[in-house]
Amino acid sequence: MSEDNEVRRTLNEQAARQLANATKTRAQWSGITPRWLVSFLPWTPVEAGIYRLNRVKEAAAAGASDVTCSPRNDADLPESYVPYEEHPREYSLNAVTSVLDVQTRVSDLYSHPIDQIQEQLRLLIEKVKEKQEHELINNSEYGLLNNIAPQQRVQTRTGAPTPDDLDELIARVWKEPAFFIAHPRAIAAFGRECTKRGVPPATINLFGNPFITWRGLPIVPSDKLTIGEDGKTNILLLRTGEKKQGVVGLFQPGVPGEVAPSLSVRFMGINRKAIASYLISLYCSAAVLTEDAIAVLDGVEVDHYFDYDKKFA
Template sequence: MTATVGGTTALGDNAARQLANATKTAPQLATITPRWLTHLLQWVPVEAGIYRVNQVQNPEDIKVTCTAKQHENQLPRTYVDYDAKPREYFLNAVSTVLDVHTRISDLYSSPHDQIKEQLRLTIETIKENQESELINNPDYGLLSQVSDEQRIFPLTGAPTPDDLDELLTKVWKEPAFFLAHPLTIAAFGREATRRGTPPPTVSLFGSQFITWRGVPLIPSDKVPVADGKSKILLLRVGDRRQGVVGLFQPGLPGEQSPGLSVRFMGINNHAIASYLISLYCSLAVLTPDAVAVLDDVEINKYHDYSVLDTYK
């Protein structure tokens, strides 16, 4: 196709583009998130896929005294008893089989390797599912392991500084971070700013997070939202702090990263190459006061603020 400019005929843009090479991006997957939760947890290697959490039974029965120059027969005698039926956590697998036609990988792998990109995008999706399971799994997810004593409800519906202070009374021993949906964090930011206490920010992993009492609010779109309501969790993490820990299986065949395995399964008679991708993980709450949740938080944009005045 030609173009006429100022009475002169010349090669047009559309025709010229046929000789040009387009710069091609790798496939962009919109569902990829930073997955901060998996970065902030301590991950503990598990042998044989089983993790047993031993607990002290009746800790209030451990007797000690602080007195000067007591005779031996006047000192309290005690021992530390253990729970005879401790909870055991078993690693769960997030798995899929990826199929790639050999013709596709042979002919269309420039400039991007088709097998590499198929594996990368599938692994990203598996890791997104992993974070969702760590929060929502009915057996080992964070929300399923919160005890009744560690559940509270908002004073006014919307998440306020008072509510987060109440959460901090539940996990007061070295709290690590709040975990909430981005919409919930935005709702808290509005409430805090309205009260004249805009939350300060902190830099983690090169990104900015708002904080409350120095504890960062970490966003995750895997925290459920239903009917305009959501939840805010507060966690203590690490085995030395008797907190929350992630569990993974080390030394897997075809290990690509901790707990993640990619294994080639062969090529069938239809020239389809198959790859088994598995991610083995779980999550343990070592003591009940390591996690608390603020339930039924309203995250709608507009609220009746008149009720809040009572709590100023």
């Protein structure tokens, strides 16, 4: 028998694969991000989905601050009080929701080795959590970008984010600032500007991950700070926590069907077409307790290149 015939009669690789089990991965989705803002924010539980933010009337309080030091024995003590806002703002938790529909025949027959319903729920929960972070930044009512006082807005000096720009943000949020938030490309642009000036930013490790810093404050990446068609974005600086009168996230524990704080998955039943439905709900909001707890750098150009040799020639 010739050598060629021996080769033809050998079990080929393609045929052998029909009897082999492939090792399968779970569905991979590139849209999943670390969602650092959710991790860095302190979260305050609320009752009945409502958070009332009581504030002092700043202008009136300044006028009523009749406080004296070491009054004379025969002097009358000053009388004063601190006035409150009569109509405080109330935050209601918003729901980020999605409905999963699964054909029961599919889930019955094709759930080994990976459970189809659990896998679909896992991916939809990830999408809901991504939407949560987007809303925390961009929501028209409670989003951070839409709750910044005019005096807390800073415009870039040259377009690209520079150390001077971030120093100006620190000057606006000077009482115990916690961290910056920026798009990854804005962070890269800031890194380039620092390198040009010979002041590369230091790096620290938080939650087991490296973050670049400025003045000791971590710069947290989030792609939910969008880049507009003009190539511009924003950089935020926050002070956080109720004790520091900063920014807090809001959630309600103990919601029905809770699988994580303020996140619930509820079975909605099976219809006449054998479609099983599951409701995924995530309730959240955010509050800026005082105006000086947050500042924003506007007009940040992520692809701006400045000719320093020409500028300083």
